[in-house]
Amino acid sequence: MSGPGFLATRFDTALGWARKFSLFHYPFVTACCGMEYMSAACAHFDIDRFGAGLTRFSPRQADLLLVVGTVSHKLAPALRTVYDQMVEPRWVIAFGACAVSGGIYQNYATVQGIDRIIPVDIYIPGCPPRPEMVLDGLLKLQEKIQKEPQDWRWTKKT
């Protein structure tokens, strides 16, 4: 065969493929897990290999919210606002035991898991999680994005 080839696919599949490899993430880093986030984000482990390398420090330009570390009740309104400012489609990763469940802090100050405030797609446990686990979580999110029904401009909202 010669000349230009062609590729047949479903629109949803193509959109999912494009989205999962262009995750612009917003790091909501509050605690020691930030070190592991930096390790995962920089050259050694490098989430850029999976298309999530571009960090945007504005939630309005991001579509992946990484909540890294402990969230206190005092901080909860800020997290809620950041999430509300993100444009759909958006995804959230709870990074580390504190973001997942409050971790070792079960007291007056700490939110017992960020899923009490905002919806969470992927939970990465560990105190702190190894960068390999972060990469695994990222891959799981990509899988989820690929498989979920794609929400796009002409989709009818219910």
Place this chain on the structure above:
Amino acid sequence: MDKEDLIDEIRTRFGADVESYAETFGDQTLAVRREGLRALMSALRAAPYDYAVLLDLTCVDYAAVESRFEMVYHLYSLSGNRRLRIKVSLPAENPVVDSLTGLWKNADWLEREAFDMFGVGFIGHPDLRRILMYEGFEGHPLRKSYPWRKEQPLVPMKD
């Protein structure tokens, strides 16, 4: 001045205000009546004692004891390389003590923390309000009487 001489001198000078003295593992601790705290601290700040640094100021809640709260002050003398711990017992129904903001500036925020966490009042403090917890938070979370796990969320929570 020798460590022991120093304590002796303080005790003779502030006889009635110093309730007891203890030394454990080389750390000197004076228990003081709260009425005499301000005068004693003022003297310790100046020469010859010269405790120029207020290292820490905090509170302990002994819930079962009548004199429930105990303020703890850690002093350090740069010139003499000496440390001294001062303790003051406060009654449960009226936990109030003189502020030390006039002597050490860092007492300002430390006292605000003690107020925030334990509800201890400081007479003469210029701006006594919460420092760690948010506005609208009720109670003092490090008191033993504060319900454990009690949360006061600012945004709606899913359970």
